[in-house]
Amino acid sequence: MLVSSLMTFGSLGEHHELTAIKSSGIALTRVLRPVLLAVMLITVGAFFFNNYTVPKANLKAYSLLWDIRQKKPAMNFKEGAFYNGIPGYSIKVNEKMNEGRTLRDVMIYDHSKGGTNTTVILADSGEMYMDYDDTYLVLELFDGNTYVDQNDASFRSSNEQFVRQEFDKSKLMLSMASFDFDRTREELFSDNKMMKNINELEVVTDSLKRYSERDKSLYAPNVDPFYMYFKADTGQVKNGLRLMEKK
Numbered sequence: 001m002l003v004s005s006l007m008t009f010g011s012l013g014e015h016h017e018l019t020a021i022k023s024s025g026i027a028l029t030r031v032l033r034p035v036l037l038a039v040m041l042i043t044v045g046a047f048f049f050n051n052y053t054v055p056k057a058n059l060k061a062y063s064l065l066w067d068i069r070q071k072k073p074a075m076n077f078k079e080g081a082f083y084n085g086i087p088g089y090s091i092k093v094n095e096k097m098n099e100g101r102t103l104r105d106v107m108i109y110d111h112s113k114g115g116t117n118t119t120v121i122l123a124d125s126g127e128m129y130m131d132y133d134d135t136y137l138v139l140e141l142f143d144g145n146t147y148v149d150q151n152d153a154s155f156r157s158s159n160e161q162f163v164r165q166e167f168d169k170s171k172l173m174l175s176m177a178s179f180d181f182d183r184t185r186e187e188l189f190s191d192n193k194m195m196k197n198i199n200e201l202e203v204v205t206d207s208l209k210r211y212s213e214r215d216k217s218l219y220a221p222n223v224d225p226f227y228m229y230f231k232a233d234t235g236q237v238k239n240g241l242r243l244m245e246k247k
Contacts, residue, residue, distance in 0.1 A: 001042055005035055051197045059195040063186045075137070075179065077103075077128075086137070086174050088112035101127055106141060108172070118149040123170070131173070139172040146170070 012018045021031060077083050082092045088111050095104035103126045110119035123144030131138045146165040189195060196204070 001039055055195050055197050058192075059186055059189055062192070062194070063184055063189050066189070067181065067184055075176075082109075085178075086176075087178055089174060091139075101129060103128055103139075106139070106144070108139070120147045121145075121170075121172070122147070130176075135176055137174040137176055139174065141167070141170045141172065143168060144170065 009018070012021075018028070018031075022028065075083075075085055077091065077093045077096060079096055080092070080094055082090045084090050090109040090111070092107040093103045093105070094107075097103070104124075106121075106123040106126050108121040108123075110121065113119070121141065121144060123141035125143065126139055126141040128140075129138055130136070144167055146167065148163040148165070150161045150163060193201065193204075
């Protein structure tokens with residue numbers, strides 16, 4: 001608004017139009033009256049907008065930004081590297097075909113039941129696709145073995161601590177619930193100062209000012225470094241300004 005006013009009246013003055021307006025008997029205050037009225041309306045509107053609309057917009061924007069940051073990236077298997085994005089499983093694919101569905105030389109560590117690497121699946125090849133409305137990832141494995149380490153006290157004295165199962169075809173279904181976009185409740189972010197209007201900020205300020213003498217002795221060492229300006233009197237401020245001027 002300031003820039004547009006300067007440009008407008010600067011252009012009028014440059015072309016001597018303000019002189020013509022004055023010579024016709026119109027006062028300069030009359031010319032500035034519409035600009036003053038527009039500035040007042042914009043000022044009042046900007047105040048109420050920043051006091052009521054901006055805090056609500058900040059609340060929605062920052063809560064959405066938080067959820068976006070917490071969301072897992074798209075699933076992407078890289079050849080020759082373990083992928084740990086699916087909870088309970090570590091998957092390694094040595095070769096992935098161009099269509100992205102066929103896999104070669106697959107190794108899967110199953111941690112879904114807790115513990116260490118007690119269950120390992122090795123397969124010569126496999127296929128990967130989504131099922132049940134993209135809620136499950138299906139790994140259909142071919143020509144492989146499943147190795148299970150029976151890490152249980154009941155098996156320690158027997159010869160069956162280690163089990164190997166050979167299969168021609170096996171299907172493993174992995175839940176994709178961890179990739180869903182879950183929204184956090186906005187009330188959890190409402191205590192931030194950017195989400196409050198003037199009245200709410202005054203309530204917070206009064207709460208900080210009104211702690212009792214007993215509370216001061218308990219919380220002062222932790223609170224004072226952050227809220228020293230609540231205790232500073234006029235003399236302290238003036239002394240501080242004098243010291244700064246001397247420096």
